[in-house]
Amino acid sequence: MDTEAAINKLTGKFIDEIAEVTLQKGRRAIVTIRHTALLSLSEYLFKSEGFRFIIASAMHTRRGFEIYYHFSLDADGIILSLHVILDREKPHIESLSNMFSASNWIEREMHELFGIDFLHHPNQEKLLSEGNWAEGVYPYRKEFK
Amino acid sequence: MSRKTLIPIGPYHPLQEEPELFKLYCDGEIVRDIKWETGYNHRGIEKLSESKSYDQVFFLVERICGICSTSHPFAFANAVEEIVGVEITDRSKYIRSVIGELERIHSHLLWVGLAGHFLGYNTVFMWAWKYREPILDLFEMITGNRNSYAMFKVGGVRRDIEKSKIPAIRKEMGVIRKKLDLLTGAVMDDPVIHARTKGVGILTRQDVIDYAAVGPTARASGVDIDVRRDDPYAAYPLVNWKVITAEAGDVFAKAEVRLLEMYESASIIEQCLDALEKLEEGNIALKINEIPAGIGTGRAEAPRGEVFHFVVSDGSNSPARHKIRAPSYTNIATFKKSCIGQTIADATISLAAVDPCYCCTERMAAAYDNSSGEKILNANELIEISMKRTNEIRKSEAGHE
Numbered sequence: 001m002d003t004e005a006a007i008n009k010l011t012g013k014f015i016d017e018i019a020e021v022t023l024q025k026g027r028r029a030i031v032t033i034r035h036t037a038l039l040s041l042s043e044y045l046f047k048s049e050g051f052r053f054i055i056a057s058a059m060h061t062r063r064g065f066e067i068y069y070h071f072s073l074d075a076d077g078i079i080l081s082l083h084v085i086l087d088r089e090k091p092h093i094e095s096l097s098n099m100f101s102a103s104n105w106i107e108r109e110m111h112e113l114f115g116i117d118f119l120h121h122p123n124q125e126k127l128l129s130e131g132n133w134a135e136g137v138y139p140y141r142k143e144f145k
Numbered sequence: 146m147s148r149k150t151l152i153p154i155g156p157y158h159p160l161q162e163e164p165e166l167f168k169l170y171c172d173g174e175i176v177r178d179i180k181w182e183t184g185y186n187h188r189g190i191e192k193l194s195e196s197k198s199y200d201q202v203f204f205l206v207e208r209i210c211g212i213c214s215t216s217h218p219f220a221f222a223n224a225v226e227e228i229v230g231v232e233i234t235d236r237s238k239y240i241r242s243v244i245g246e247l248e249r250i251h252s253h254l255l256w257v258g259l260a261g262h263f264l265g266y267n268t269v270f271m272w273a274w275k276y277r278e279p280i281l282d283l284f285e286m287i288t289g290n291r292n293s294y295a296m297f298k299v300g301g302v303r304r305d306i307e308k309s310k311i312p313a314i315r316k317e318m319g320v321i322r323k324k325l326d327l328l329t330g331a332v333m334d335d336p337v338i339h340a341r342t343k344g345v346g347i348l349t350r351q352d353v354i355d356y357a358a359v360g361p362t363a364r365a366s367g368v369d370i371d372v373r374r375d376d377p378y379a380a381y382p383l384v385n386w387k388v389i390t391a392e393a394g395d396v397f398a399k400a401e402v403r404l405l406e407m408y409e410s411a412s413i414i415e416q417c418l419d420a421l422e423k424l425e426e427g428n429i430a431l432k433i434n435e436i437p438a439g440i441g442t443g444r445a446e447a448p449r450g451e452v453f454h455f456v457v458s459d460g461s462n463s464p465a466r467h468k469i470r471a472p473s474y475t476n477i478a479t480f481k482k483s484c485i486g487q488t489i490a491d492a493t494i495s496l497a498a499v500d501p502c503y504c505c506t507e508r509m510a511a512a513y514d515n516s517s518g519e520k521i522l523n524a525n526e527l528i529e530i531s532m533k534r535t536n537e538i539r540k541s542e543a544g545h546e
Contacts, residue, residue, distance in 0.1 A: 025227055027376070028442055052370075053357050055475075057455045057468035068455065068468075070442065077376035079442050102357030102475055128184045132530055140192065 001076050003027045006049070010080075014041055027078045030068070035084040038069070039094045045071050045080065046100060053102045054079070058110045060142045065091040065116055086116065095121035113140040149177055152489060156185050160263065160493060167480075167496065174488045179480055194467040199225060199299055199436055202464065206454075207293050209471065210502055213252050215244050216447030217469065218297040220454040223378050224443025225299050228458050229433055235380075237301035237429045239417040242380035243314070244287070244296050245445070246410040246417075250321065251280040252448035253403040256500045257328065260400060263497045264341050269332065276324045279317055286310060301430030308426065311418050318411045325411075329404045342396035346483040346495025349394055353479070360450020361402045362476045362499045366394035372446040384416040396498040403500075436460070447472055449500050473502040 007021055007029055017037035022030040033041055045051040051071040059066045065086040072079050086093055095118035096103040107118040108127040115138040118124055126133070155166040164185035170178040190209055194202050206217035219241065226233065233241075254277040261269025281291040287306055288294035296302050306314075332338055348358065353366045363370055371388040373381040389405045391398035438460035445452045450472030457466040476499040483499075484492040 024440065024442075025230055028227075030440065052354070054451070054453050055455075055468065055470035057466065059457065059466045070453070070455065072376075074370040074375045079376075079444075081442070100357065101355050101478065101481075105474065105478055106470075128187060132184065 001073070001078070003029050003078050003080075006073065006076075006078055006080065007031070009049070010041070010044070013044065017041065027076065028081070029078075030081045030083050032083040032085070035086055035093050038082065038084055039096070039099070041082055042069065042071075042096055043099060045082075049073065050075075051080065053096070053100055056103065056106050056110065058114045058116060058140070060114060060140060062144050064088040065114060067093065067110070067116070069096070090117070091115065092117035092119055094119050095124075097121055112138075114138055115141065154493070154496075156182070162259075163502075165501075169484075169489060169492060171489060176484050176487050176489060176492045179484050179492070181477075181480070191467055191469055194464055196463060198462045199464070202467070203297055204295065206469070207295065209469065210447075211292060212255060212502065213248055213447045213449065214293045215248050215296065216445050216452045217454070217471075219245060219379075219445035219447075220443040220452040221456070221467075222297045222299060222443065223445060224441035224454045224456040225436060225458075226441075227443060228436055228439040228441035228456065229299065231300060231431055231433065233301050233431060234428050235383075236305075236421065236424045236427075238380040238383070239420050239424070240302045240304075240306050240429065241297065242384070243306060243414050243417045243421075244294065244302075245379065246413045247280055247283060249410045249448045250407050251277050251284075252500075253407050254280070256403060256448075257332070257400065260396075260494065260497055261332075263494045264338065266335075266338065269328070272324075272328055272331075276321065276328065279320070283314055283317055286313060298430060299436070300433040303430070305426055305429050306418075306421055308422060311422060315415065315418055318415055322408065322411055325404070325407055332400060332404065338400075339397065341491075342400065342494065343393075344395055345491045346396045346487065346498050347394045348479055348483050352482040353394075356479045356482070357475045358450070358479050358499075359472045359475060360447070361399055361406065362450060362472075362479065364388065364390045365398035365402045367392045370451075372444045372451045376444055378445065380417055380420070381413070383420070384413050386413050386416075396494055399498045436462075449473055449502060450476060471502065473499070477501045 003023060010031065011018055014037065017034050018031055020032040051073050054070040054072050057068045063085055067084050069082040070079055084093060095107055097107055098120060105127055107121055108124060110116050111118055111124055112126045112128060149170040149172055152169040152171055153166060154169065155161055156164045166182040168180045169176050190205060194205055197205055202221060203218050206221050207214050209217045254273045258270040258273030284294055285291050287310060288296055288304060296304060348366045350366050350368060353363045353368045367390060369388060369390050374388055386409045389402050389409065391401050436458050438458050441456045443454045452472060453470040455468040456464050459465040479499060480496055483495045487495055
């Protein structure tokens, strides 16, 4: 399967949830989705299409908090990144950790560094600085003027 | 009500070459639960990267891992070259693969040695580390450094492998094959090693998929993934080699995969050297004047598995965001599956079987108050926190059975 075929399958199934698709060089694509649809899209990729969760990258930008969930289809060398934009004030999104354990640590890390809440996370404790860091201070947040 | 005994391994423990705290909750000899505490190695690499120029980031990410120091620059170069949209010259592709595979050999030898040490089989430790030494000498010859080679840059490599250096590398590949035969024979046929590693620390195929484990940890459980083949980069699509897998998922299978992978690495290196001899010297780096705005994802197969770098460029001189996922980040988490139900003695080798690299797993930030510019935590406060923490650990451990 090439990247376009993978994207077509995804858009065919979730047309209402997808805001934008950016095909990149190589076999990469970024799919911007409504953040409420993350669970159903991830479930489809992971369970039906056999994608592997690589990692998630959070960013603090002027638009709010953005997360890229990177999925890899190893047989075809494709990386699909599901991109969500979260609320500026109270960023929150459903946790994927009840579907696969691979996202457990990275969600805890993003919670700790960016202050993003992962709803229904089995154990949203700090990962890196348990007891060693001020509460409510998120080192990866930026200040925009 | 069953009471469990807490056995801490770490944060500083002779068994581990890096600081990390594993808490084994045991019922007699059997490990019933395991927790870990991390954060002893935070250096703020992802955040620091945002304040460095692209050229400087190479030196920064090279210092994420002290063992496989070239795997992070490899993935970062792939990511940035994707943003720029260049394909590097064939010569630099071959040089990159030679460095990557030499590193795989020395890293796997290091692991085999340590695994022997954890099992109380120090002869294997002495042998493996002795055989590893000439590989480090090769690095010193090629790059000037035994480790942290500073070979990679955007658009190519910094140093050539001249024709005059090739015979020495070739000769060593012949020598290392013989040593590997000896080592592999000794490890694979030893009844004591069989008894200590077969059926120990099993990760099933489903565990690997659930935890998204990568590298030899995944391949030893029959999950056939390898970025070098699946998402080809550098010279890997230009040479012949095969991905080694095993089915059992235990510590022995992981050792088997690593031992056999070293033969493949030697073969890749020899084929790259053949190609380098035919290509003209020089022409090892393209001139890249600027990095445009864009998003790049770079992967490389490190000795421990897939390294993933995600770089967002806003067109300035440094990355706007640089996310790094080292293989140990997903591999270490599998201890929840591999260690529970084992005896304490087997839990240690099961932990070691993923070849954990803690400093790869942690990349914390130094925080400054935006309004005053002051550090939120200064050195004295850190010392205070550290002493407080030591006292807390002492108290809580004393309270346990």
